[in-house]
Amino acid sequence: MTAAREAIALPITFLTVALLGGLRISDRVALLPPPLFALVLSVLLLALLVRCGALAPERLMHPSRSMLANLNGLVVVLAVFLATAQAFNAATPDSGMPRVLVNIAFLLLLANTMAASPDRVRALRSLLVVFGSAFVVKFVVLSALSQPAQGVFTRAIQMLFEGVTFGSLTQDVPRPLNGYVAFFTLMLYLFGLVLLPPGGHTPRSDATSLSRA
């Protein structure tokens, strides 16, 4: 990994994700800090990245590196942590039952991926699916369900749906710009993960060597 990537490209990429992940545009512009659960998920995801070899902390911070290089590495690790928390913040619905369900789904998916011990490429593909699905749920499905209905029939269906779910699924309808910002943020985040220094080995190869032994 080049010094420019480690010292400039990675911190700027992840800090930008940290900045945009909490951006909510309505009548006012609000910047929401990550909720506590997003921080928990962020720790889990960092552990997963290290385990699957997508992030090699020893290539960022090590006694054999200079102090300046270690500081750069520390900045990258902290920026990845904040960006991850804000990526979860961006992909999670803002309120109600969907927020709880999506948070639980994130937790289960991360635990499942960790238990599966995938290699780097598979773990990154899995994250693409996880964040992509959450994005679709929040900005496509829930947004469509929460939009004011146009026709009488649609309105009746929507009222019936709200009645069945006790109104716990409908959300404040986000402005379209929020969806575009969240999409860009999540793509930037995944792009940043690809740029991280990978580890030298993967759990899959360990498993193979164990079975051979």
Added chain:
Amino acid sequence: MPDATIRAIGLVIALAYATFIGWVYARQPQNAAEVAGGLSASIGAYRVDPQAFEDGLGFFRRGEFAAARSAFARADPAQQDARTQFYVAYSCYRQGWGRLYADEALFTQGLEAVNRAIAHAPGGRIVVDDMDLQMRSGDELKAELEAGLRRDASNFNPLRLLRSRR
């Protein structure tokens, strides 16, 4: 360029960017003018447009409060100047004041403005040296705006009709 130089530059850029992000999340600016004004105020480089401020003051003295607020907004686009925000709050108070009831929207806007004035004043103390005003401190104006927004038994006191605008 040597690696050490790149690393040092990167560290400075990353720390500056992280500080900016922390500042933005703490201050929650609403537009680019507030971002620019807030950043320049933090290094002491923010200046109010004196001509627009004088225009606003002129409108304010003539009782053209909406025009005054418009001029004050031009003078202090980032809402960083305590004195300008004090006058914005005062214009909301004077326009929204009524013998029977206060205009809630204007008083709320005024309260937000006086809170900004107090927040930006050194030590949280704002005193305006203007003989035309009956309330010259941010604390008095804030108390008056809060009283106007309060809903209690005193709202039904007939003596309220005798009070006057300050």
